[in-house]
Structures are given as C-alpha cells and as structure tokens.
Amino acid sequence: MVMFPLMGLKLKNPVLVAAGPWSRDAHSIQKSIDAGAAAIISETITMENGVNHQPRYFRLQDNVFNLALYAKLTLEEWQQEIKVIDRKDAVLIASIWGSTPSETAYIARKVEHFGFDAIELSISAPLGLKSDRLTNNPEMIEQYVAAVVSAVDIPVMVKLSYATSLNHRVIKGIEAAGAKALSAIDTLKGLKGINLETFTPLMPAVGGYGGSYLKPISLATSASLNQFINCDLTASGGITSATDVLEFLAIGANGVQLASIILLQGHEVIEKIVQEVDEWLTKRDIRQASDICGRALPHLRPYEDIPLERDIRITCLDPSSIGRDMMNICLDDAIDEFGINVSRCTGCGICVETYPEVFQITW
Amino acid sequence: MNIKEVAKRAGVSVSTVSRVLNHPDLVREDTRKSIIKIMEELDYSPNWFARNLNLNVTHTLAILVPTIETPFYQRIVAGIEAIANERGYTLILCNTNNQPENERRHLSVLRDRKVDGLIITSTSLLPDVLHNLLEDTIPHVFIGHDERYRFENSCYISFEEAGYRMTQHLVSMNSDKVNERLHVVLDDRSQSRTKKILIGAIQACYDENLAEPKVIQCPNDMGAPYVIARNLIAKQELGQLILCSDDEMAFAIMKAIDEAGQSIPGHYAIAGLSNSIFSSISHPPLTSMDQPAKKLGMVAARLLFDLLDGLDQSEHVVLQSVMKIRRSCGNRKYIHELQEV
Numbered sequence: 001m002v003m004f005p006l007m008g009l010k011l012k013n014p015v016l017v018a019a020g021p022w023s024r025d026a027h028s029i030q031k032s033i034d035a036g037a038a039a040i041i042s043e044t045i046t047m048e049n050g051v052n053h054q055p056r057y058f059r060l061q062d063n064v065f066n067l068a069l070y071a072k073l074t075l076e077e078w079q080q081e082i083k084v085i086d087r088k089d090a091v092l093i094a095s096i097w098g099s100t101p102s103e104t105a106y107i108a109r110k111v112e113h114f115g116f117d118a119i120e121l122s123i124s125a126p127l128g129l130k131s132d133r134l135t136n137n138p139e140m141i142e143q144y145v146a147a148v149v150s151a152v153d154i155p156v157m158v159k160l161s162y163a164t165s166l167n168h169r170v171i172k173g174i175e176a177a178g179a180k181a182l183s184a185i186d187t188l189k190g191l192k193g194i195n196l197e198t199f200t201p202l203m204p205a206v207g208g209y210g211g212s213y214l215k216p217i218s219l220a221t222s223a224s225l226n227q228f229i230n231c232d233l234t235a236s237g238g239i240t241s242a243t244d245v246l247e248f249l250a251i252g253a254n255g256v257q258l259a260s261i262i263l264l265q266g267h268e269v270i271e272k273i274v275q276e277v278d279e280w281l282t283k284r285d286i287r288q289a290s291d292i293c294g295r296a297l298p299h300l301r302p303y304e305d306i307p308l309e310r311d312i313r314i315t316c317l318d319p320s321s322i323g324r325d326m327m328n329i330c331l332d333d334a335i336d337e338f339g340i341n342v343s344r345c346t347g348c349g350i351c352v353e354t355y356p357e358v359f360q361i362t363w
Numbered sequence: 364m365n366i367k368e369v370a371k372r373a374g375v376s377v378s379t380v381s382r383v384l385n386h387p388d389l390v391r392e393d394t395r396k397s398i399i400k401i402m403e404e405l406d407y408s409p410n411w412f413a414r415n416l417n418l419n420v421t422h423t424l425a426i427l428v429p430t431i432e433t434p435f436y437q438r439i440v441a442g443i444e445a446i447a448n449e450r451g452y453t454l455i456l457c458n459t460n461n462q463p464e465n466e467r468r469h470l471s472v473l474r475d476r477k478v479d480g481l482i483i484t485s486t487s488l489l490p491d492v493l494h495n496l497l498e499d500t501i502p503h504v505f506i507g508h509d510e511r512y513r514f515e516n517s518c519y520i521s522f523e524e525a526g527y528r529m530t531q532h533l534v535s536m537n538s539d540k541v542n543e544r545l546h547v548v549l550d551d552r553s554q555s556r557t558k559k560i561l562i563g564a565i566q567a568c569y570d571e572n573l574a575e576p577k578v579i580q581c582p583n584d585m586g587a588p589y590v591i592a593r594n595l596i597a598k599q600e601l602g603q604l605i606l607c608s609d610d611e612m613a614f615a616i617m618k619a620i621d622e623a624g625q626s627i628p629g630h631y632a633i634a635g636l637s638n639s640i641f642s643s644i645s646h647p648p649l650t651s652m653d654q655p656a657k658k659l660g661m662v663a664a665r666l667l668f669d670l671l672d673g674l675d676q677s678e679h680v681v682l683q684s685v686m687k688i689r690r691s692c693g694n695r696k697y698i699h700e701l702q703e704v
C-alpha cells in the first residue's frame with residue numbers, strides 16, 4: 001500500500017471525499033469509510049441553522065447544480081454524530097465556515113475537540129452570502145485563516161474558489177497565515193437555463209455547478225498552483241474515475257477529492273476508483289507518492305515557451321470519406337474532396353482532433 | 364482555608380461571611396471591614412465552583428434583557444433557549460427595562476436562586492458596580508461590545524461596522540443626494556447599540572467626505588419618528604439620506620414622506636438596520652441589515668456552557684450582519700437584492 005502524505009497526515013490512498021451532502025452525517029460518512037476512501041471531509045459545519053431548500057439539485061447531463069449552502073446538522077449534533085463513526089484507518093476532516101475570524105475560530109476549536117483530524121476552511125463565501133470583501137481581499141483572508149490556524153493544533157487546509165485560485169497575493173497570504181494545504185477548486189456559479197415560454201429561469205437562483213465538465217479547468221488550476229505554492233494541494237472538480245485521480249496526481253496534487261460523482265453514482269463508486277487506482281500503482285510499481293505526484297509537471301510549459309513546430313504536415317488518410325462537415329471545420333479552407341491543400345493548411349490541428357480516423361499529423 | 368475558618372476567626376456565622384461576599388450591601392460597614400481584613404490575613408479566596416457542587420447544580424440559566432418587546436431581544440432569547448433546551452436547562456428571563464435598580468435587584472435574586480449561569484445582554488450599571496456584583500459568583504457571558512467593561516467571555520454583532528457599511532452603501536447609491544447631511548435616526552432606549560451605529564456612520568461620512576450626520580433620538584414606535592419627520596418635511600429640513608437604527612422607525616418616516624406627496628427613492632433614500640419581517644413587502648421595500656440575533660443567542664449559550672463544562676478559556680466571538688439591499692436606498696438591480704458587492 002502506497003502512503004500519500006497530506007499536511008502531516010498519512011493517507012492510505014490518494015482518494016478523499018469532498019465536503020458535500022454525501023458527507024452529511026455519520027451514516028453517509030461511514031459509507032465512504034467502508035468504501036475505502038482515505039479521508040472524508042464533512043458537509044460544511046457552521047453556527048447557522050441549516051436550511052434544506054426544496055428542490056435543491058438540478059442537472060445538465062452529468063453535471064449538477066446545487067442550492068445547498070451548508071450542513072443541516074448543528075454543531076452539537078455533529079459532536080454526537082462523530083461518536084458513532086467507526087473510523088477504521090480513515091482520516092476525518094471537518095469543513096467549516098463562519099462569517100468572521102472569531103466565529104470561525106470558535107467552530108474550529110469545537111470540531112477539533114469533537115475529534116476531527118484536520119480542518120478544511122471554506123473562504124469563498126457560500127452561495128447567497130457573497131461578498132467581494134472576503135473573496136478577493138488578501139488582508140482579510142489572511143486574518144481569517146490566521147485566526148483559525150492559531151485556534152487549533154490540527155492542520156488546516158483552505159478551499160479555494162476558481163477566482164481566488166488565480167489571485168497570487170491571496171494565496172501567498174493564505175500560506176503565510178499557516179495553512180498546511182490548499183484545495184482547489186470549488187464549484188463555479190451556474191444557471192441551468194431560461195424557459196422562453198414563461199421567461200423564468202430553470203432554477204430559482206444561481207447555484208454551485210459541478211461535474212465532469214470541470215475537470216480540465218481544475219487540472220489547469222492544479223498545474224498553475226503547483227508552480228508557486230509550498231504547501232500541499234488536494235484537487236477537486238470533475239474527478240469521476242481512477243484515471244482522473246492519477247492525472248491529477250501526475251500534475252502535482254497530493255490528494256484528489258471526489259464530489260458530484262458520489263451524488264450521481266452513490267458511495268460504491270469510491271470503492272471502484274480506490275481499487276483501480278491501487279491496481280494501476282501496483283502495476284507500474286509505484287512505491288511512494290513522490291514517484292507519481294508531479295511527474296507530468298516538468299513537461300508543461302508557459303505559453304511563451306511552447307516550442308515553435310516547424311513544418312508539421314497534416315495528411316488525409318481517406319479522401320473518399322471527406323464530407324461537407326469536414327470541409328466546414330477547416331478555417332483555412334484547406335480541405336477539399338481530394339484531401340488537404342498543403343499550401344493553404346496552417347497546421348491548426350482541429351481536423352485531427354475532430355476526425356482522428358481521417359486526418360493525421362505527420363511530422 | 365475555607366469559609367468556616369474565616370467565620371470562626373471573625374466570631375460570626377458562615378452565612379454572614381457568605382453575605383459579605385455576595386450581598387455586601389446587607390452587612391454593616393464595620394462588620395464587613397473586619398471580616399474582609401480577616402480574609403486577607405488568612406489568604407482566603409472563595410471557590411465558586413465548589414459552592415456550586417455543594418449547593419447542587421440547578422440546571423437553570425438566567426438571561427438579563429433590557430426589554431422583551433423588540434424582535435432583536437426576542438430572537439436572542441430564542442437562540443439561547445434553542446441551545447439550553449438541548450442540554451435540558453430551564454431559563455429565567457429578567458427584564459430590566461433599562462433601569463439600574465431593576466438590574467441590581469435581578470442580580471441579587473439570581474445569586475440567591477443560585478442559577479448555574481447568566482447571560483447579560485445589556486447593562487445600565489457602571490463597570491465597577493456590575494463587576495463587583497458578578498465577581499466570582501455566577502459564570503456569565505456578555506452579549507455586546509463595550510470597552511469600559513472587562514468580561515472574560517462575550518459575543519456581539521458589530522453595530523459600528525453595520526452603521527459604517529450601510530452609510531457607505533447609501534452614499535454610493537445616491538451621489539445626487541449627498542450635499543445635505545445624512546440624518547441618523549436612533550432609538551433612544553437602545554443606547555449601547557445605537558451609540559455604535561452612530562460611530563460607524565460618522566466614520567463613513569468622514570471617509571466619504573461628507574458633512575457630519577445629524578442625529579435624531581426618539582423612541583422606536585410608529586408615533587415619534589412620524590411626527591418628527593412630518594415636522595421636518597413641513598420646514599423642508601428633512602435630509603435626503605436617512606439611516607434608521609430600527610426598521611419600524613423607517614416605516615414611520617416613510618409614512619410621513621408618503622403623506623407629504625414625496626417619493627422614495629426619488630426625493631429621499633432611506634435604510635434601516637434591523638431587517639423587520641415587513642421590510643421586504645413595504646412600499647418601497649426597505650433596504651436594511653439582517654442582524655443574526657438568534658445566532659448571537661446561540662453563541663452566547665454555547666460560550667456559557669463551555670464555562671459550565673469547565674473549559675477555562677476567555678472567548679470573544681464577533682458575528683457579522685448581512686445587508687439586504689432592496690429598493691428604498693435607490694437600488695434598481697435585481698440580483699443586487701441578494702448580494703452586496
């Protein structure tokens with residue numbers, strides 16, 4: 001078994017369960033533990049009265065919109081819930097949110113006292129209470145994180161929204177304040193659509209939008225965060241398979257969080273992914289986390305450093321199959337019924353991506 | 364060293380010594396002084412925790428409120444009760460009506476009843492007096508923020524920040540109305556809160572290069588603010604930007620403005636700071652600030668139970684109010700009602 005260290009804790013595999021309704025109580029958390037997840041993050045615990053809007057989930061294919069802010073269970077109820085969890089060898093992380101540094105520090109102290117092993121601090125204000133003051137203000141965020149870090153002995157991981165993950169000053173502040181890890185990214189704001197008969201939105205309010213569509217965005221975020229942070233990183237957003245998990249590890253994540261996929265396929269999917277990741281690591285004889293974490297990073301370049309390819313040639317393998325749609329896709333008007341007009345082709349590659357059986361790059 | 368030895372040395376009963384500690388006003392001056400001298404000689408300090416153990420835990424908490432007639436304090440009590448009920452505790456509610464005598468009387472009675480803990484939501488006693496009455500007798504938590512007092516455990520909503528933010532918002536929405544002074548209308552029976560609101564408003568005016576606000580203090584009812592506004596309108600002296608400590612006062616002023624045939628937000632921009640349940644359906648809907656009063660009560664109860672559970676920490680928790688941007692401030696946007704930028 002390969003150990004994946006994360007903020008000083010030893011995770012038995014790189015699969016974590018993200019904060020969300022699939023971790024809303026002891027029963028649901030137990031399912032994740034029994035399915036083999038290395039760490040489980042609770043639904044976000046606050047001092048508010050949790051609200052369950054009805055309905056609160058909407059779908060667009062296998063992407064999900066949610067109008068759920070935070071846990072329904074109160075602080076006191078969490079104290080009781082955690083007592084009935086059989087941890088086995090899993091790590092329990094409490095996701096918390098508060099409206100001020102002192103309020104959040106209080107919750108942090110409490111959850112540490114209840115027995116959680118670490119904290120995931122949500123700094124992007126939740127849906128409905130958006131305030132730019134917190135999302136993009138480095139000084140306030142640093143204060144916020146520092147208050148929580150100094151209140152507890154257990155490690156603190158800070159969850160970033162997409163917007164915050166682009167803000168270098170904020171990230172530096174979070175690290176300086178003592179966060180041991182970052183997790184990126186949270187859901188994006190999404191709106192399902194508009195009913196044009198009635199001119200009503202298909203959702204009562206803009207919600208958090210997550211699902212497989214997010215994977216490339218999250219992958220890019222992991223890649224760029226890893227360039228300049230010193231602390232650990234867990235990736236979240238669009239991870240739905242063992243391959244996804246491995247890709248995120250390769251781009252530099254220390255751990256990977258599963259979220260909407262659990263909502264769509266149930267806790268069983270965790271077991272499948274954990275198993276497949278383990279099989280792959282064994283087959284490749286990976287003995288330690290550093291053998292895979294970040295392996296792909298050196299090959300990724302900043303835009304300016306992309307080597308200029310010279311004279312790539314795209315050829316058409318089967319001119320007889322060329323149809324209208326293939327000709328339309330070419331911006332250079334270089335595709336005709338005979339194949340590719342080499343003098344017009346500028347090597348953009350869109351035909352190769354779209355019709356790989358018909359077009360090929362030959363260097 | 365215990366209380367019995369002090370009593371023996373002083374030649375008085377244990378209850379007299381106890382009275383010196385808990386009800387000094389009931390003991391004769393010379394008796395009190397000599398007993399205190401003996402306590403100092405013997406290096407005696409009362410052990411309130413032991414006292415509670417001896418006298419049985421009562422499973423009661425007391426709450427001291429300045430009024431039971433406003434939603435703010437009603438919700439604080441509801442919040443405290445939510446936590447207390449979960450722990451099987453009963454509440455004793457003491458209404459002081461902002462009178463120091465009532466407060467003193469309640470505090471003495473509470474000591475005699477030996478409640479397990481006390482939450483003070485407001486005080487009209489001077490710091491030394493209050494701290495003397497409380498010292499080492501009952502575990503307590505203060506709801507509020509006043510630098511003159513030295514409470515070990517407290518929680519509060521920053522009204523200064525609320526006053527500042529709302530003033531800033533009114534100004535940003537109404538650049539056409541900033542030549543006159545902001546009118547700040549305050550409930551004169553809620554000084555601890557309104558004082559802070561005013562400080563915030565004054566600071567915001569300063570930061571926005573506005574003249575100092577004009578202050579109007581009156582009771583929070585539908586009568587007084589209405590009459591004052593009506594008179595000011597008649598003299599054409601009502602400011603175009605109006606900030607009220609309580610939404611009810613804003614409604615009263617809106618009535619006066621409406622009767623004078625003037626409009627909001629056309630002629631005036633107005634906001635409240637207590638987010639009444641009617642503020643979203645008034646005409647126009649009133650921009651206000653939602654105070655997390657129930658949460659505040661829950662936090663206070665949690666802090667108190669931490670003390671009762673033996674957690675020996677000093678905790679101060681601040682809560683944030685949430686702006687509800689509606690129409691009366693001049694806002695025309697829709698999503699703006701849900702979030703402040």
